[in-house]
Amino acid sequence: MTLLLAGLAVPLAAQDSSATSDSATDEAAAPATMTEVEQAWQRGDFVFVRRGLKTLAEQEGTALAQYRYGRVLLEGTGGPRDVQGAVGWLEKAVAQNNADAATLLARVLLSSKGEGNAERAAELLSNAATRGDAEAQYYLGLLLLSGKGVEQDVGRAFDWFLAASEGGNMHAQFELSKAYSRGQGTQANPQEALRWLEEAAGAGLPEAQYFLANALDNGGGVPVDKQAALDWFRRAAENGQPQAQRELGTKYLVGADGVTPDAAEALRWLGAAAEAGDRSAMHNLGIGYVSGGLLPQDYNKALRWFEQASDLNLGRSTFALGQLYANGTGTEQDLAKAVALYDKAAQQGELNGALAISQMAKAGLLDGLMSPHQAVPWVMTDLIQNADAEAEAWLLGQADAGVRIAQVNLGEFYLQKEGKKAEGVDLIQRAAMAGSVxxxxxxxxxxxTGDGVDLDYVAAHKWLNIAAASGHPEAAETRAVVGDLMTPDQIAEAQAEARAYFDTARARAPQTDQVVRTSDPGASEPTARD
Incomplete structure (x- = not known):
């Protein structure tokens, strides 16, 4: 959890040691009243505000003046930012039991790197929260939820979120909605989750507006209402929420949910989301420029947006780039680059990237572009996903050619299939003999376990011993367990067989390097999509 000083002019994670408080070189501060300071604030005269608060804080010493002066120093309003000076004045206000100062000082401490800061912040927030400060109650709830500075307690976190929500804190209302939705610190209650989400959205919290829009758009716990969803997406988008901007822009791009396609609005909102770093918005812009129609077809812009999204680890954009290079669409055809992009997309979790490599492997189009052992995991994905006979035949061919990763992956796959266990064991044995750890x-x-073979502790100890000697992290522990079940003579026999294996290992070493995956075949499958 990251606690940000929302609402302040600048983040306070790094303090500006060069900043100084208002000094004697400043123009002499004229005596001012708090009313005059507030009037100056209203007309935007922040220099007067800062000097007036300095006078009031120093001469009258009221907690309110000290708190407000500390805040303007913190924000850099009417002069340079001065974090150290701000902390000093906030401390003075805290000493006079000012709850607002305690909350703000706690936020400064949580944004700074200092031993004991979280604990001190929790003390300050607890003091202010018990006196009814809704903002302090919200931040204390966050600390209790994460266990930062206090012992984690989701039940107490819920209680403080509830108190802050009833006090009108929209951030707490959003957290309370999530707690009711997840059953976190309380019983799950979809109705209450929706009620507090609507409260936070109505109060103007962009994230709550987006989630409410999404629920109305997809029927997540509420009846589908596309028009209401569109309204909430627009409110959140206009409040700067990138995901809402992307959703709104995409609806204008494709004309979804009764929205009339509008190129200008599509570019307005997708562009805003993309500039804010939303990678899916970048991808959608790329699709719009490739497709043409509503947007003018522009492959240069499409490539640029796909590349930016790909750099942010969006697999489907990486795959789209691969397709452009594979087909020579809008750019010079480059199969080597296409294969590299398909591989990158597959590693980013994009299934189509894996399947594209598998299709090329099965068609014999990977020669000189990707080695067989690099292609094996993606062809395995094709086999697992689609039960593809051509993928299986290609893998068997690689296994017969001595590609160990093919032997291991396909062997493990066969071990899970009734009627194929013997073939699986044979492949695993061949890979083991060839040196696959x-x-x-x-x-x-x-x-x-006797799975597919006769139970044999001597053989088990032998192979576990060989794997352990080669650095397998679990083999030594398993070998020790097996050793407890064996006689001394059996252990001696297993050790002798392991030594014999190593004595003849050099003669069996392959002539080319091979990369062996250490996880099960399914581990190469994509596991995440946006």
């Missing part, structure tokens, strides 16, 4: 560990476990 994961296969050696797997084979040792098979002999321990």
């Amino acid at each position: 994961p296969a050696q560990f797997q084979l040792g476990n098979l002999y321990v």
Whole structure:
């Protein structure tokens, strides 16, 4: 959890040591009253505000003047920012039991790197929260939820969020909605979750407005109401919420949900979201420029937006780039670059990237572009996802050619299939003999459990010993467990067989390097999409 000083002019994670408080070189501060200071604030004369508050804080010493002067120093209003000076004045106001000063000082401490800051901040917030300060109640709830500076207690966090929500704090109302939705610190209650989400959205919190819009758009706990959803998306977008800007812009781009397609509005909102760093907005702009129609077809702009989204780890944009280079669309055809992009997309979790590589492998189009052992995980994905016979045949061909990762992956896959266990064991044995450490560990476990082979502790100990000697992180522990079940003679026999394996290992070493994946076949499948 990150606690930001929302509402202040600048973040306070790093203090500006060069800033100084108002000094004697400033124009002499004329005596002022708090009424005059407030009038100056209203007309935007922040220099007068700052000097007036300085006079009041120093001469009258009221907690209110000290708090307000500390705040303008913190924000850099009417003069340079002075964090240290601000902290000093806030401390003076805290000493006079000013709750607002305690809350603001706590936020400064939470935004700074200092030992004990979180604990002191929790004390300050607790003091202000018990006196009814809704902002302090909200921040104290966040600390209790995360366990920062206090012992984690989701029940107490909920209680403080409820108190702050009833006091009108929209951030607390949003947190309370999430707590009711998740059953976090309280019983799950969808009706209350919706009620407090509507309260936060109505109070103007952009994130709440976006989530309410999304719920109305998709029927998430409420009846679908596309027009109301559109209104809330617009409110959130106009309040600067990037996801809402993307949703609104996309609706204008494709004409969804009764929205009339509008190029200017699509560019307005997708552009705002993209400039704010929303990678899906970048992707949608790329699609718009590739497709043409509403937006003018512009491959240069499409490439630029896809590249930016790809750099932000969006797999579908990386895949789209790969397609452009593979087909020579809007750019010079470059199959090597396309394959590299498909591989990157697959690693980013984009299934289409893996399937594109598999299709090229099955068609014999990867020669000189990607080595077989690099392609194996993605062809395995095709086999697992689609039960593709051509993918299986290609993998069997690589296994027969001695590609160990193909032997391991396909062997593990067969071990999960009735009627294929014997073939799976054979592939794992071949990989183990060729030096695959994961296969050696797997084979040792098979002999321990008798899965597809006869139970054999000597063989199990042998292969686990070999895997452990090669650095497998779990093999030594499993070997020790097996060793407790064996006689001394059996252990001696297993050790002798392990030594014999290493004595002849050099003669069996492959002539080319191979990369062996240490996880199960399914681990190469995409696991996340936006």
